[in-house]
Amino acid sequence: MGGRDLLTLVFVISTIASSAVAGAYTYNYYQFYPGLRSIELKVHSFQYNPTNTSLNGQVVFTIENPSSYSGFTMTEVLTSYDITPPGEGPIPQGLMLYELGRSVALTPGKITSLNMPFTGTGNGPNIVYNMIQNQQATQSQFIFNYRVEVYVSTFMDTYASVIILFACTTQGTTGECQQGEIALATTGPSSNGGGGGGA
Amino acid sequence: MERSSWFNSLVKNERRRTIVVILLWAGSIASIFAQAVFQRTTLTALDYGLGFLVSLAAGAITLDIGKAVLGYIFAMTLALAILFFLSIVPALTGAIQPPGDVFVETLWISIIFRIVLPFQFMLFLVGAVIGAIAGENYFY
Numbered sequence: 001m002g003g004r005d006l007l008t009l010v011f012v013i014s015t016i017a018s019s020a021v022a023g024a025y026t027y028n029y030y031q032f033y034p035g036l037r038s039i040e041l042k043v044h045s046f047q048y049n050p051t052n053t054s055l056n057g058q059v060v061f062t063i064e065n066p067s068s069y070s071g072f073t074m075t076e077v078l079t080s081y082d083i084t085p086p087g088e089g090p091i092p093q094g095l096m097l098y099e100l101g102r103s104v105a106l107t108p109g110k111i112t113s114l115n116m117p118f119t120g121t122g123n124g125p126n127i128v129y130n131m132i133q134n135q136q137a138t139q140s141q142f143i144f145n146y147r148v149e150v151y152v153s154t155f156m157d158t159y160a161s162v163i164i165l166f167a168c169t170t171q172g173t174t175g176e177c178q179q180g181e182i183a184l185a186t187t188g189p190s191s192n193g194g195g196g197g198g199a
Numbered sequence: 200m201e202r203s204s205w206f207n208s209l210v211k212n213e214r215r216r217t218i219v220v221i222l223l224w225a226g227s228i229a230s231i232f233a234q235a236v237f238q239r240t241t242l243t244a245l246d247y248g249l250g251f252l253v254s255l256a257a258g259a260i261t262l263d264i265g266k267a268v269l270g271y272i273f274a275m276t277l278a279l280a281i282l283f284f285l286s287i288v289p290a291l292t293g294a295i296q297p298p299g300d301v302f303v304e305t306l307w308i309s310i311i312f313r314i315v316l317p318f319q320f321m322l323f324l325v326g327a328v329i330g331a332i333a334g335e336n337y338f339y
Contacts, residue, residue, distance in 0.1 A: 003337065008210055008220065008260055014253075015223045015230070022230035022237075026285050029237035033294045158240050159310050184302060186309075 028069070032154070035069030036182050039106065041148060041166040043175030044113065048139070050129045055083075055120035059170060061177070062113050063150065065106040072106040076151035077114060083124055084143040085131055091124045096146075103153060140172035148177070161187045217261060217270065224257040224274035228323070229281040232314070236286070240310055242319065250319065251326040258330025259337070267331035271324055275315075283311055 041063050048057030065072055077098055082090040098116050106112070119125070131137045146168040154162050165180035210216040228250060235246045242250075257274070258267040286307040290300035 004260060004262070004334070005206075005210060007256055008216065009206060011220065011223050011227075011253075011256055011260065012206075012209070015226045018227055018230035018234075018249075022233035025234045025237040029286075030289060030294070033289045155237070155239050156306075159313075160306055182299070184299065184306070186306065 028071075031067065031069040032071070035065065035067035035072065036152070036154075036162065036164065037179070038065070038067045039072070039150070039152075039164055039179070040064050040066060041150070041168065041177040041179070043168055043170055043177060046144070046170040046173055046175050048118075050120075050125055050132065050139075052126045052129045055118060055125045055128065057118045057120070057144075058116065059118065059144070059146070059175075060113055060115050061148065061168070062111050063106065064111045065108050068108050070105075070108055071155055073153040074100065074104045074106055074112070074150055075153045076100055076149075078149040078151075079116060079146055081118070081144055081146040083120070083128060084145065085127065086137045086141040090145065091122075091127060093118070093124050094121050106152070142171070144170045144175070146170070146177075156184075157187070159187060160184050217266060220257055220260050221270045221274045221277070224253065224270065225277035225281065227253040227257075228274060228278035229285075232278065232282045232311075233285055236282070236310060236314065240314075242314055247319065247322060250323050254323040254326030255330035255333075258327035258332075259334035261327075261331055262334045264328055264331045264335075267327040268324070271327040275320065275323070279311060279315065283307060286311070 041061055044060040044062045046057075046059045048055045050056060063074065077100055079096040079098060080092075080094060081096055082092045084090045096116050096118050098114065100114075104112055120128070128142060132139055146166075148166040148168060150164045150166065152162040152164060156162070161184070163183040163185070165183065166177045167180050168177035169175055209219050231246055231250050231253070232242070235242045254271065257270065261267045261270055287304050289295050290303050295303050
């Protein structure tokens with residue numbers, strides 16, 4: 001076997017080896033989208049004790065990545081909410097201020113708590129307080145609707161950012177969340193503000 | 200060292216050897232790109248180095264600059280087609296719902312072209328040409 005044949009043989013072997021390595025990473029990539037889709041947000045607890053100036057509330061969400069994909073990191077959480085009194089339309093309460101502090105890895109199987117106190121804005125607290133005081137409604141009849149945007153850092157950060165949207169509802173002391181769309185937005189250097197699409 | 204029968208059939212004649220080298224070249228480049236973009240969507244210096252070495256070796260096996268350049272263009276085209284296909288499999292299989300599937304396909308086209316053009320394409324081409332020159336001098 002000459003030098004050229006030997007080089008060809010090495011080429012064959014190295015191609016097989018590199019294909020095996022690439023295959024492992026490709027398989028991992030195929031877990032990426034189902035992994036995003038499987039991320040769960042739940043209402044762990046909810047309570048509020050309104051006065052005419054503040055709702056004095058607190059909602060605790062838990063977020064979990066039940067998939068085996070380990071490349072997700074939560075970088076920011078934006079929550080807006082409204083209150084729906086019984087028999088009336090929703091009262092928007094704007095953004096719920098929440099500082100995540102540092103990025104949190106969404107390690108498979110690990111549950112992370114998001115503790116969010118809220119006070120309410122505008123006439124919201126006063127309306128709720130007065131309706132309860134005047135016995136027009138009980139505290140458990142008010143429905144709180146949340147729109148939670150979870151910003152997720154992934155391997156695609158250089159080119160696209162990922163935002164998972166959740167819609168949550170609490171009433172009384174319990175609540176539930178449903179995952180809405182997953183928004184992908186381009187972040188590359190030549191993009192102009194970014195296009196987007198739901199995954 | 201005696202050639203084994205399977206290897207002998209791969210390099211039975213010059214034409215077959217050239218086809219085999221181009222296919223291996225495409226497979227190697229696609230593998231280097233795939234492990235890089237599916238980890239971090241960018242290439243590292245090591246990835247550039249590996250791609251350069253692969254092109255150097257492939258160029259050396261072809262023994263001819265013209266064949267090396269043409270072979271590289273075929274191999275790169277095939278590699279990018281493989282990479283694009285691998286990247287959009289989730290969109291094709293329904294793992295990504297519309298309209299996200301279209302967006303993901305567009306995004307991957309953008310990612311692949313940004314990582315390939317122009318530097319990396321030229322670097323691998325230079326590797327192929329240097330390899331062909333070295334092969335002409337060493338193997339002839």
